Amino acid sequence: MFRTDGDMNMDKMRASLATAEKNYVIQPNDYLDVRVYTNRGERILDPNGEILRNLSSGGVLQNQMEEKPRFLVQSNGIVKLPMVDYVKVSGLTLLETDSLLQVMFTKFYKDVYVITKVLNNRIIVLGAPGGKVIPMTNDNMNLIEVLAAAGGVDKTGKVHNIRLIRGDLQNPSVQVINLSTIEGMRKAALNVEPNDIVYVEPVRRVFLEALADYMPVFSALTGVLTTYIVIKDLVQN
Structure with missing residues (x-):
């Protein structure tokens, strides 16, 4: 090969x-980990804790609450994110994506800081x-x-x-x-x-490879020979 x-x-x-x-360029079918912080990195997305409170009241297990959300980049290069909805990210570097999302999340939070990673x-x-x-x-x-x-x-x-x-x-x-x-x-x-x-x-093992190649032939010949011996024995008896 x-x-x-x-x-x-x-x-x-x-x-x-x-x-x-250089920074990796995002492609369709990538899974993204997007983390949004406020106050220049002090607090993570959902700073008021409303999402976590809703999950907790619904009986969601702690390990499910701590699981990292993954956002799939669709075949058209668009990813759907909380609050900002659909965003075209295919063809952008991770740094460019961070800058783009920082601007978009500024509509909702002050002093936004975004970190984007590719998970797959x-x-x-x-x-x-x-x-x-x-x-x-x-x-x-x-x-x-x-x-x-x-x-x-x-x-x-x-x-x-x-x-x-x-x-x-x-x-x-x-x-x-x-x-x-x-x-x-x-x-x-x-x-x-x-x-x-x-x-x-x-490492090539010529003898074993040759043996494997000819094994079906040997098996077929053995089968024919066995059948011949059985038939001959029956005829003689």
């Missing part, structure tokens, strides 16, 4: 890395560790953390041939990474960004 000629498109990878260092950023790991989806726990997550979260790379994977695939799959940028040496790790761009694909090439 994902074979390449040489060590890949490093200029494109560096450009992608520079983009990754993830990295896909394929190959030796198996197919796994790793949630991004922070914006500075690197390849080593991703591999550790996927269970690490044991003797079934080639740590000298790891591919970091980024961008549009029709024309992706791919970096071949060698983690078998400190020098190889030092040369690599190890920062990851949302929706990256990490592929760890498995």
